[in-house]
Amino acid sequence: MEGVALLKIIVFIKQVPDTSSKAGVNPDGTINRAQARRMLNPFDRYAIQKAIEIKRSVGAEVTCVTMGPPPAVEVLIETFEHGADYGILLTDKRLAASDTLATAYALHKVVHYLGDSDIILTGLQTTDGDTAQVGPQIAERLGLPQITYCEQLSITGRTLRARRVVEGGHQEVEVNLPVLITVANSATPLDYKRFADVAAVKEFMRHPEERDKRIKNVSLDTIGADPSRTGLVGSPTVVGKTWKLGEIGGSCVIFKGESIEREVEELIERLHTNGKGIEEFINA
Amino acid sequence: MPKTNNVVIVAEQLQGDLQQITLELIGAARFLSEKLGTGVSCFLLGHEITPLAERLIHYGADEVIVIDDPQLREYATLTYRRAVIGILENLGTPPPIVLMGSTTIGRDLAPRIASYLETGLTADCTELDIGDYEHIGKADPAKTGTFKNILYAIRPSFGESLKARILGPWKNPQMATARIGVMQAIPINTSRKGAVHKLSVHFKQEDFRLRVLKTVRDVSATVNLTGAKVIVSGGFGLGGPEGFEAVKDLASAFKNSAVGASRRAVDSGWIGYAHQVGQTGKTVRPDIYIALGISGAIQHRVGMANSKVIIAVNKDADAPIFKFAHYGIVGDLYQVVPLLKKALIKITNKDMISHRIKGTVLFK
Structure with missing residues (x-):
């Protein structure tokens, strides 16, 4: 691989409530987010898998990016176990209630902040928002x-x-290249292996200086994003009313x-x- | 000149075939436009597709804006993006509403257009309506106001068992994609008249960065879930991929039938994704839906709950499917399926006999 620049891959991932677990799921099916168990959006596993496949076949540096409250760092750590190199956690109270347009605005700023990338991967959609819109909206901005x-x-x-x-x-x-790709859940059967040494990941996470080399927390200010274009203020849509499906x-x-x-x-x-x-x- | 206050839908055609979703969207757009007192415009993009314009009018469009260009023969994000943006900019004033299907094309294209226009887009709607909205913003006071006749984009939030009404009253066009098989097409009327406007598009070099090498229509891989009258579906309760043999066997007893599956069965690799019914699969509403070994989680239910008759077979008497199925048998599906098939065959035999009697032709 000498003399050849490594491909730079960014994978956008999200932490979502685990609705298959009983914790935090009210009897009517609604979610108590504070109590619900958290998990990596299942669709994102396909994107992480593709990134690691590329890394293993032609060589690449894989950075996973997530936006969410501080506990969302858990999904970044999970990606290290699968062979990702770096993690970025975009966390900022001013991002709360961002719709897809505002989310994509903030995430495209992370791409600028990280410099050039060759491939951006996302899952097809998330299990909580379910829109499949953020990937193409990031591509449009970029x-x-x-x-x-x-x-x-x-x-x-x-x-x-x-x-x-x-x-x-x-x-x-x-x-x-460059290109943005959303990975279908009909992709090659999921072979979501832990390529990295899980114990080693746990070990470096215990040392703040090692951990900080791999994970970076950023805010809207760090990435140079305009707060008036994020959160409730920056979202062109609003949830007007909800009903329980029951x-x-x-x-x-x-x-x-x-x-x-x-x-x-009978x-x-x-x-x-x-x-x-x-x-x-x-049939007759 | 094309009208600027019509409800717009972006038509979908694959190799010259109008897609069912487009007819459904026209139905939805007619309903909305009647409430707004305007009409329905279709954007029709492709190559050698001009004859389809008349069909769109027969299905309820008032006007069709056509771009017929060899570069649009195959769907590709950037060329279609350029064409749709071109038409919208040509209109001058943005239309109130733009709708697309929640298809691999609509979900690819709609977010690009919405992001370019910096306007709101609601995904996968199951209902669309028009109404008023008063926004009292504590966190966003500048957006406070009362808005009349705006788009109500209604969608389930599957993970949370909620249905939400999403609004974007601050900017036109208000955009939404609608799920396949949910909106109702209106019957064809071949005497309907409308206007056809032809436009051209000016591509840029950058629109050709992605090259479509080929589009393959794989008929064998096509599962006609949305068109089937009877769907027999299998879930995790089948116990393994071989369980789908029983599912297929039962389906084969029906005319115009298809094999469906739950997400867990698909995720387990027992059957292809094309068979998946539910949140991340297809929405279906057949006359008869037979669920074999399917627990009936919300993710599955939202894709099939509108079926006319739902029959469930499950070992677990407490499975949620028995809460919304019409008929249920609690038991081993491997016992039930062969008996069911045998009973169905018996009916046809009996029917043939009774028809013969009615027709007074008796064969001995």
Whole structure:
């Protein structure tokens, strides 16, 4: 690898509430964020995996960036175990309630702050916001081409080839670096290995001077972002009203016969005589 | 001249085929435009696609703005971005609302346009409406005001079991993407008339940085979940990938059927992502939805709860799916499925007999 500049990769990741855990999840399904368990957004694992694959195949320096309150540093530490090199935590009270446009504004400032990058990776979407918008919005601010829903990629020199999902098929695309990529969850089956020595990661995290070489906390001031373009003030959208989805229905007819055979027969009788009749849907 | 106060939708066509989402969006846009007292405009981009303009009008558009250019033959982010921005800037005054589909194209393009225009964008809406809003901002006093006839972009927040109304009244266009299979298309009317405006686009060199080498329509990989009348879906309760053989077998008993899956089954690698129903998969509303070994977590429910008849088979009597299914059998799906299939076949045989009797033709 001598004489060849390492590719610089930035991976944007997010810490989200773990809704599969019972902690912090109210009976109606709503979240108590203060009590909920936290986890790395599951979609981000695909992006981290892609970054580490590139690092292992052609060589790269991988910096993961997250925006959130101080505990979000946990997801950066997790990426070290998978082989990431550096972590940036953007934390600032003035970022609270940022919508996707304001979030992308702040994150693109982090890219400027870090200097040139060759590849920016993000997960397809998050499990809490669920928008899939922030990646393309960062690309727009940076004036970069983008490949969303990326399933596979390969790099030769400065040329990146990728396969992206489209409805009812796929596209093969080619681009010269730099580029922003959002990684599809239909990408190669997840092989989210811990390449680094987990004990060594734990060890350096115990030494502040070592830790500070790998993780940096930044604020809006550090990255030169305009606070009037972030948070509630800088967001063009607002949540006007929310309703609980709650439980619906509750009128399920459960067949309880003396045998499974009888239950199936009762079900079919019900479907046969009710409304349109199931016979219209069956192959003759 | 194109109208500037219409509700705009960006049409989607793949190799000359109008996509179902576009017809659904026109339906939604008609509903919104009637409340606003305006009309519906479609942006139609591609190459040799001008004949589609008339079809868009038949499906409810009042006017279609077409850019027909060889560089737009295949969808690519930057060329389509340039074309949409070009049309919007040509209008002069921003339209009140711009809608796109929550498809791989809409989710790729809409955030670029919204970011370029520095305007709000709400993803994956399941309802759209028009209404008023009063903003009392303690943290953002400059935004305080009462706003009339703005877009209500309504979407579920799946992780939190909430439905939220998102508003962006401060700037036009108010943008949103809508999920496939949620909005209702209006019936085609071939006598409907409308205006067609042709525009051209001036690309820049930088728009061609990404090259589309080929677009492959993989029919075998296509799962027609959104068009199927009957969906048989399998979940983690199948126990393994071989469980989908039972799912497919039951699906094969129905006409126009498709195989669905829960996210956990897909994440476990038992079946392809194209089969996934729910939050991160497809939204479906078939006439019959049969859930086999699916617990019915909120992530799955939001993708299929509008099915006309939901039948659940699960070992666990406390599974949430029994809270919203119409019919349920608590038991081993591997026992239930063969019996169910046998019973279905029996119905068709019986039906054939009764038809013969009705038709007074008796074969012996």
